[in-house]
Amino acid sequence: FFRPGMPLNMWSTPSTLNMESGSQSSMPLLWSPPARRTIAPPVATGMLLLVACVMLWSSSAFSPVLLVLPTLQPRSEIAGMGGMKKVQPAVNNLKVYAQGEQLYAPEGSNEMSFMLAGSRSEWPKQNGVTFLTSNTFSPSIAWALATIMAGALGVFQWISHRLARCSPGSTWSCAATGPAEAEGEEQPAAAPKPRAMRIQGDGLEDNSLKKRLEQFQKVQEEHRKATRPDAGPIWSEVAEKEAAGKSLDELLTAEQLDQQMQELAGIEKMLAPKVSAPDPTFTRLASVYGVDTKLLLCSSNDGAGRGLYTAENVKKGDILLRIPAKVCLIEEGVEGNPNWDIRMSRRLLKELADPNAWNVWNAYQPLLPRPDTMALPMMLHPNLLAELQHDVMRRAGLTQQDRLRRLYPAEMPDEDADEAEYPSELQWAVGLVQSRALEAGQGNFAMVPFLDMANHTDEYPNANFSFVQQPEKAFVLQAMEDMPQGEQVFIQYGAAMDNRRKFAQYGFVVPGGNCNDRLPGMEAVRKTGSHKLTKSRISAILRERDIDVNEPIPEIVLAVLQSLPISATAPLAPEVEGDHARELGRALSALTHEFTTSTKEDMEISDKVMLGELAMDPRRLAILTYRVERKVLILTAIQLLGDLEDYCAREAAG
Structure with missing residues (x-):
């Protein structure tokens, strides 16, 4: 009940000592004795007895009881056991069975326990099954234990009251420094002043603050290595103090330290990825339609949205997902048919509208992305296409929309329609097919539920998918490395894909x-x-x-170097190469006329979205990311060519 740093007497005013001078302050001592103002022992004992009895009675009468399922049995064995009664728990819809006082659950249940709410008097009435627990006391034992506990607390309180009569001159005295309080007169407490932290010296040490200060010093040192000392007011002041030979503990007060640590902890907490609880629809549908899985569908705030996470520890080579081909939507013979995606999209719309219980797509529809979250150019309103600030991509999106409009004019919005009418149902279905269809053998494509929830990575995927023929046709997702429980599974949608193609096909790029x-x-x-x-x-x-060319080079710089006409052998005069750099830079600068916003403005918006200071439509956020990545690529090349031109000029002059 009591812990270090907490006064023995809850109702007394704690005595404290200043860490530096030994005078009274606002920081409590460990196990400090109480002041004189206490509640009379008989009253305290009665109060404690009453509180303990009420708490014990209420917990035994009304609290939910956790019943642990002692046995997991195969469904076939449960069906063959006599006298079994199906139990419907009040929470977590598990299929639980009872035989006498023994509880059983089918093998493979996701949970090993359940809560049965209600008072004890109601338990025997639920489904005709009597629930008993072995960890409850009889009423007489419970009342006896409550009385003993309350009496012990009362005696303990009386002893602490007697110990409060300590001498005013003692180091551990609870009296204030001065004669007034020693004679019973109350004195107002002085407001504590901010003090410079002293980590070493005479007297007590505040170990908790010392640890936080050490952590703060470590963070400050790492920050100073990565940035200039004058990166901000705090760091510039630290640099000045250190230059004067003063230590950091003489600079920061306890309040400043706490404030800085809270800010750092807040930023770390805000930026840390958070994963939601598993989506029950994904797990339920996988079980219903015969999909073997070791994965859960969860949402994360790290920008990837929903994704697949391991439900258990897996080894390299383990099968994470096996989706039978019979639950997939397969389009055969697509070679030579330029409109196969439209034909497959119309089939998908038909399946989505079919309420047949054996149709997975009607039940799976809530897991598919909403139309207003997809940013494929062929789905975007002309106003949104203009926000790409890339004329080639804008015209490509309009061309795809014109193709759909020619084939199915009644299912497409007019060219001058409002933004609310985009995308149409047909555009949404075509977008799903273009972004989620997978190859299923030679000349075939398939829409594969469950597997389409895996996210893409540009780096090293930890899983790979394939289409197998044996023992039955199925799509299989296999682990490429060992993964612990709770790790997200990533695949590659397509290798060697630039941002332009990736955005056109999937509606996103990776920043x-x-x-x-x-x-x-x-x-x-x-x-x-x-x-x-x-x-x-x-x-x-x-x-x-x-930038060391022998070390890993940033992706943007590597893309620029692989684009420029660089020769390893051709010797060029510095004047000639300077002219080449200037002309290439001018050609790239002409592309910046498409930019209606600056890169700085776009990145400020992106930072606000990342920090949660600004909410943005998912489509506009995808558009913003695309144009920022394109601008940074072009501007990096222009800057590099400008530096090369200056370098050649210095070489020619020198």
């Missing part, structure tokens, strides 16, 4: 650069052999930017 991106127009320059650049001078420019 942080894509090494498969290429600068527009540079492929033609490379083929003609004109405007060559030398590898040696490019390497020198990168070294000036503290």
Whole structure:
């Protein structure tokens, strides 16, 4: 009941000592004795007795009781056992059976226990089954224990009251420093002042604050290594103090320390990915339609949205998902048919509208992405296409919409329709097929439920999918490495895919650069052999930017280097290469005329969304990410070419 740092007497005013001077302050001592103002022992004993009895009676009469299922039996054995009665618990719809006082649950149940709510008097009436627990006391024993406990607490309170009569001159005295309170007069407590932290010295040490300060010093040191000392007011002040030979503990007060640590903890907590509880629909449908799975569908706030997470520890090579082909929607013979995606989309719409119990797609529809969350260009209103600030992508989206409008004009919105009419049901279905269909053998594509919930990674996937023929046709997702329980499963939708193709097919790009991106127009320059650049001078420019070509290079920089016409052998005069760099930079600068917003403005919006300061429509957020990545790619190339031009000018002059 009592813990270190808490006064023995709950109703007394705690005595405290200042860590530096030994005078009274606001920080409680460990196991400090109480002050003189206490409740009389008989009254305290009576109160404790009453509280203990009421708590014991209420907990025994009304609290839910946790009944542990002692046995898990196969369903076949349960069906063959005599005298079995099905029990419907009040919480968690588990199929539980009872035989006498023994409880059973089918093997494979997701939970090992359940809660049965209600008072004890109601238990025998539920489904004719009597529930007994062996961990409850009889009423007489319970009352006796309550009386003994309350009496012991009362005696303990009386002893603490007697111990409060300590001398005013003692180090552990609860009296204030001065004669007034020693004679019973009350004195107002002085407001504590901020104090500089002293980690070492005479007297007591505040170990908890010391640990927090050490953590703060570590964070501060890591921050100073990554940034300049004058990156902010706190860091510049630290630099000045250290330059003057003063230590950090003389700079920060306890209040400043707590504030800084709270800010750091708040940022870390805010940025830490949070995963929701598993989606029960995914698990239930997988069981109903014969899908073997070791995965759960959960949502995360890390930007990936919903994803598949391991329900248990898995080994490399384990089958994570097996989806029978009979529950998939397969389109055969798509080779040579440019409209196979539209034909498959119309089949999908028909399946979604079919309420037949054996039709997985009607039941699976709540798990599919909503139309207003998908940002494929062929689904976007012309106003949203313009926000891409990329004319080629805008025109490609309009071309796909015109194709659908020519084939099925009644199922497409007019060109001048409002944003609320986009996308139509047909556009949504085509978007689902284009973004989620998988190859199912030679010349076949399939819509595969459950597997389509796996997220993509540009780096190293930890799982891979395939279409197998034996023992039955099925799609299989297999682990490529050992994974602990709760780890997200990632696959690759397609290797070597640049952002332009990825956004056109899936409606998203991954922030942080894509090494498969290429600068527009540079492929033609490379083929003609004109405007060559030398590898040696490019390497020198990168070294000036503290980029080691022998170490992993940032994705954006790597994409730029793979785009530019760089030659390892052709010797060029610095004046000639400087002209090449200037002309290539001008060509890329012409592309920036499409940008109606600056990169700084876009990145400020992106940061606010990431920090939770701004809510944004999912489609507009995907559009924002696409245009930021494209702008950073082009501007990085322009900056690199500008540096190369300056480098060549210095070399020519020197």
